Amino acid sequence: MDRRRIRVLLVEDEEIHRVVARAVLRAAGVEVEEAENGAEAVRRVRERVAGGGGAYDLILTDKQMPVMDGLEATRQIRAMVVATPIVAVSSDSLPPDVQAFITAGANDFTPKPLTKEKLGHILAKFGLA
Amino acid sequence: MPDTPGAPLLRRRLVTDMVDWNMVLLTRRELSIRIKILHVINNILFPSIYMPSSSLHVSLQPSQFSLPACTIMDYSTLRRQITFMKKSFFDQGYLDEQFNQLEELQDESSPNFVEEVVALFLKDSPRLLTNIEHTIGKYPQDFHRLDSLVHQLKGSGSSIGAVRMKNECSVFKAHCNDKNLEGCRRSLQRMKREHATLKQKLESYFQLLRQVAPREHAVNSRK
Numbered sequence: 001m002d003r004r005r006i007r008v009l010l011v012e013d014e015e016i017h018r019v020v021a022r023a024v025l026r027a028a029g030v031e032v033e034e035a036e037n038g039a040e041a042v043r044r045v046r047e048r049v050a051g052g053g054g055a056y057d058l059i060l061t062d063k064q065m066p067v068m069d070g071l072e073a074t075r076q077i078r079a080m081v082v083a084t085p086i087v088a089v090s091s092d093s094l095p096p097d098v099q100a101f102i103t104a105g106a107n108d109f110t111p112k113p114l115t116k117e118k119l120g121h122i123l124a125k126f127g128l129a
Numbered sequence: 130m131p132d133t134p135g136a137p138l139l140r141r142r143l144v145t146d147m148v149d150w151n152m153v154l155l156t157r158r159e160l161s162i163r164i165k166i167l168h169v170i171n172n173i174l175f176p177s178i179y180m181p182s183s184s185l186h187v188s189l190q191p192s193q194f195s196l197p198a199c200t201i202m203d204y205s206t207l208r209r210q211i212t213f214m215k216k217s218f219f220d221q222g223y224l225d226e227q228f229n230q231l232e233e234l235q236d237e238s239s240p241n242f243v244e245e246v247v248a249l250f251l252k253d254s255p256r257l258l259t260n261i262e263h264t265i266g267k268y269p270q271d272f273h274r275l276d277s278l279v280h281q282l283k284g285s286g287s288s289i290g291a292v293r294m295k296n297e298c299s300v301f302k303a304h305c306n307d308k309n310l311e312g313c314r315r316s317l318q319r320m321k322r323e324h325a326t327l328k329q330k331l332e333s334y335f336q337l338l339r340q341v342a343p344r345e346h347a348v349n350s351r352k
Contacts, residue, residue, distance in 0.1 A: 014281065016249040016288050023234040023242060064280065091284045113288045115230050 011041040011061035037065040038073030063090040078105035085126040227290030257282040276305045
């Protein structure tokens with residue numbers, strides 16, 4: 001039986017971070033979809049919920065983004081009763097920043113940039129490896 | 130004419146790497162003479178390799194010339210320079226492990242990945258530095274905006290492993306927190322110097338890499 005590929009939603013506004021994260025995710029054999037801000041991420045998650053196409057296996061989100069930031073996007077996704085693991089990937093990695101994400105409903109936090117090793121830990125932690 | 134460094138190794142490599150197998154039949158003396166001639170040709174054809182300045186540019190594409198032995202000697206020297214240059218970046222603390230991570234992500238499907246990411250950094254960073262400078266000059270002071278700008282610069286730098294830039298950004302952020310404008314100003318000057326040095330080093334590095342790339346494709350296509 002073919003295992004389907006893991007589907008990850010990458011939420012990141014800056015191109016350089018998207019390019020690096022996309023390469024790390026693809027190297028891990030994962031299918032990547034991208035959203036450039038929190039609002040687009042919420043929209044995509046909502047579409048999947050409504051369309052019955054199957055939820056994302058993992059959501060990786062930045063914090064500071066235009067239109068809607070990562071904290072608000074996390075809150076809104078959780079409000080939809082979506083249980084997909086959400087991991088914040090942000091350069092703001094002080095305890096208050098991490099706590100803010102956990103309070104908003106994220107499952108975990110990792111500082112930027114995303115690396116093969118960090119992604120390995122994340123996938124293992126959520127049973128996606 | 131002094132023997133080139135690494136010439137004994139080069140002679141062994143010439144026998145094994147050379148496409149023109151007739152060269153295998155030469156005596157050691159004949160090989161030695163040819164190596165000396167090729168070194169002279171190298172100096173004439175590719176003088177830019179021996180210029181350390183940042184105005185380095187190559188107007189000649191080595192693949193235009195059908196001198197396989199010359200290409201291989203040049204390749205070996207270039208490869209050594211590239212390795213040495215990269216090692217110096219790490220030893221002198223300009224780059225960290227993240228740069229290696231980028232190289233590991235480079236493969237046949239994305240053969241210029243590292244250069245592309247560095248290009249994004251070099252595109253973003255001057256704009257951010259200019260905005261930071263402009264914002265410092267504004268009155269009333271906008272430390273929130275300064276923090277936001279330097280946050281972006283720090284993130285961008287850490288994507289390529291630019292550790293000195295990243296550290297200076299942390300210093301700048303601390304000054305923002307303390308609302309210390311003079312501290313921010315001084316930090317910005319250091320950031321600009323760091324950036325200029327890093328930019329020059331990275332550009333030289335990729336120029337060297339581009340010189341070996343056509344040859345690596347040629348060697349691979351003959352396999």
